[in-house]
Amino acid sequence: MAEEKKSKFAFLQHVPRPPQYVRGLHDHPATPSRVLQGVKTFLFVAPLTLLLWVYAEREQMGSLKDFGVTVDVRTNQPDRLVSLVVPEDHRLILDLEGPRSSIEAVRDQLSDNRKPLVLILDDDDKPGFDGEINAAAKIGQTDIFVRNAVSVIRVRPPLRVKVEAKMTRKVRIRQAEHTRIVGDVVFEPDTAMIEGPASVLNTIPEDKLVLDADMSKFAVRPRGKYEDTVPLSFPMAIDRITFPTTVKAKVDMRESLTFNLQTIPLVVQLPAVVVEKDRYKVSVAQVTLPNVSVSGPPDAIELLRLQKFPAAAVLELTPEEATTPGDKTKRLTPASYRMPKDVTVTNPEREITFTVSDRGN
Numbered sequence: 001m002a003e004e005k006k007s008k009f010a011f012l013q014h015v016p017r018p019p020q021y022v023r024g025l026h027d028h029p030a031t032p033s034r035v036l037q038g039v040k041t042f043l044f045v046a047p048l049t050l051l052l053w054v055y056a057e058r059e060q061m062g063s064l065k066d067f068g069v070t071v072d073v074r075t076n077q078p079d080r081l082v083s084l085v086v087p088e089d090h091r092l093i094l095d096l097e098g099p100r101s102s103i104e105a106v107r108d109q110l111s112d113n114r115k116p117l118v119l120i121l122d123d124d125d126k127p128g129f130d131g132e133i134n135a136a137a138k139i140g141q142t143d144i145f146v147r148n149a150v151s152v153i154r155v156r157p158p159l160r161v162k163v164e165a166k167m168t169r170k171v172r173i174r175q176a177e178h179t180r181i182v183g184d185v186v187f188e189p190d191t192a193m194i195e196g197p198a199s200v201l202n203t204i205p206e207d208k209l210v211l212d213a214d215m216s217k218f219a220v221r222p223r224g225k226y227e228d229t230v231p232l233s234f235p236m237a238i239d240r241i242t243f244p245t246t247v248k249a250k251v252d253m254r255e256s257l258t259f260n261l262q263t264i265p266l267v268v269q270l271p272a273v274v275v276e277k278d279r280y281k282v283s284v285a286q287v288t289l290p291n292v293s294v295s296g297p298p299d300a301i302e303l304l305r306l307q308k309f310p311a312a313a314v315l316e317l318t319p320e321e322a323t324t325p326g327d328k329t330k331r332l333t334p335a336s337y338r339m340p341k342d343v344t345v346t347n348p349e350r351e352i353t354f355t356v357s358d359r360g361n
Helices: 002-008 010-014 032-058 100-109 135-140 143-148 272-277 298-305 319-323
Strands: 061-074 080-086 091-099 117-120 130-133 151-156 159-175 183-188 191-197 210-213 224-233 246-253 257-269 280-284 288-296 312-316 326-331 351-358
Touching (some): 061 100, 061 135, 091 100, 091 135, 100 143, 117 135, 135 143, 135 151, 210 246, 257 298, 272 319, 288 298, 319 351
Parallel strands (some): 061 117, 159 210, 257 312
Antiparallel strands (some): 061 091, 080 159, 091 151, 130 159, 159 191, 183 246, 224 246, 257 288, 326 351
16 A cells, blocks of 8 residues: 555656745745735834833833831830831931832832831840841832832931830729719729830839720710720820720719819929928919819719818929929829819819929029
């Protein structure tokens, strides 16, 4: 069978072949189909070439100087806290280099001052560290700069941080003095955990380690039982302390009355060491407070109405305040008032002006 097939095509060996083309212009005759194919190729290649030119232009190296960014420094270690010492406003000025399109992307993403660039401190920076860190390296290691291949050339001002040991304390929850209500109050839970630098928490007096529950939302409600969530606050103005912001309160409201005291005396309380030396004199601009509004149980309000309880406002001065000559102003707080049990002052905050003078001058 193979011999038969071979014999059938043997005649092709004697068919003359066309002459070979000379390599050059005549290798591919300009037939209409080839011209059409060339036009199609051009229409495909030309836009692609233009896109490559545009991409190459955008990917040319560029720079951006004096770019402001907001930063925050944190740590992944649970036993420490880090605070940014310099700059106080958390703003750094950067000089950047990289592909132009990448620099534009970084600039657009970091232009919002409300979303700081978070820098993670090294684990080797332990409590007690207080100094400068390599801000350019830290910023360059963040995802947005790595992803866009943008380099940080210069950072100013220097970035200085402080690392402190973290302390946790359990504190009780109480009614805020200026929003106390008449009735039984149960907080669930009645304690909470606060966290902050050990150096700060260790300086707070034990009687101040509490959280105040704002009970003002119950002030206008009639007698009865209620459950609601109330806000919590720390009684002192201290930064870098964290705590729960709300707590559940169960309240059994009893009858209460309101009353306006036309005037109460203002008492100045000085430290014993200042009184003993008797060197400094403290004078106040007013010796009484007018229009003090109070709320509380009917029997306690009756004592105030009949002037059978020595209500007063107390201006308590620290040793420094009582021994530094000059004119000063201090604000009274809800704890500054002497009132019967369960009576609260509803307008407690008053500015008191006083003058300290040195008797020896």
